[in-house]
Amino acid sequence: MTGDYRTPAQPPATAAGNLPLAVTTPNAARPAARATAPIPAGDAVDVLVDSHRRAVESTLASTTVSAGRLEILDERLMDLRRAYVVAPPVEMLGQLLRELDEVRLLASERQPAHVQVHLSEMIAVLATLIADALMKLGRLGQAQLWYGTARTAADDSGSWELRARVRVQAAMLPYYYGPLERAVSFTNEARLLNRYRPTATGAFAAAAAARAQARQGNAEAAGAAIKEAQQLFDRCRKVASESDDAWAFPLRRLLLYLSGAYTYLGDTTHARDAQAEALMLYPDRTGIDPALLHLEQAMCLIHERSVTEACQLAGQTYLKVPAAHRTEILGARAQDIIDVLPENVRSVRAVRELGEILALPASTT
Structure with a gap:
């Protein structure tokens, strides 16, 4: 009724501890604040922040491998690469495994990124040579596993050229023992990684692809790969021919691969020319x-x-x-x-x- 005044209804009584949300009391419990470390004021803040920064930088810079030690490891690896060309695979296998064990121990410790990458590159090269030695000795299952390890290390390094080179090397196993499809796949992966750059690795990948495709009976693809290998090698001939070690791709190795390609294509004239020139080297x-x-x-x-x-x-x-x-x-x-x-x-x-x-x-x- 208009003008009728009523007092507001009081909230119903509730059991203790079950008050409506709208009702508060001065002594109502509040959530406990999460404990945090006190931040000092003034100059003390600078001291705290700088100490944490220095600790992080110290961790990032920490290393058990000095520049001098890396240089020594590089020298030893180069010696092994040169020895591998002439030494028997059984003899080399022991030396490569010993060197790899030392590099692996260093890589298992916290190293700066550039050092870790360098160690991964060394592991990739050593694992590839170990796989190659095992392949020569007829230990095909072990060789396949080591080629896989080499690819993992190369991928970890982030180097496109190393990733390509390891895949070309890995193609040798299926080229000689099958399946040929895998050899072609590895070499084509390497060619894609190289992207027609004028590098020894690019020439190596194309020559290996030509040899595998020729043995597979794919004459058209083999012919195109032969031209690619020759063109890339001619563009980087000086660099490709300077080194004579197991990791290099000098002219005589190009001719060896072209000899295989021409032989399986049935082109005995070009095959004999490649064989004669290679043997002179x-x-x-x-x-x-x-x-x-x-x-x-x-x-x-x-x-x-x-x-x-x-x-x-x-x-x-x-x-x-x-x-x-x-x-x-x-x-x-x-x-x-x-x-x-x-x-x-x-x-x-x-x-x-x-x-x-x-x-x-x-x-x-």
């Missing part, structure tokens, strides 16, 4: 690479239907290689001479004699 003509070139000469003879001459050359090549270098990979390549022949030709005397040579224990040959 090996003064003593000993070791695995010259032997592989002679075996490709034998394969060219197979293409020309000179079976007896091909098998004799393969047998002589195998026997001339010092026992320490006469590894599984060399035997596998010599066996290829027999495997490409039709069954009805394998009974020829020269073919049987080559098979008998390859079947002998290394100590007796």
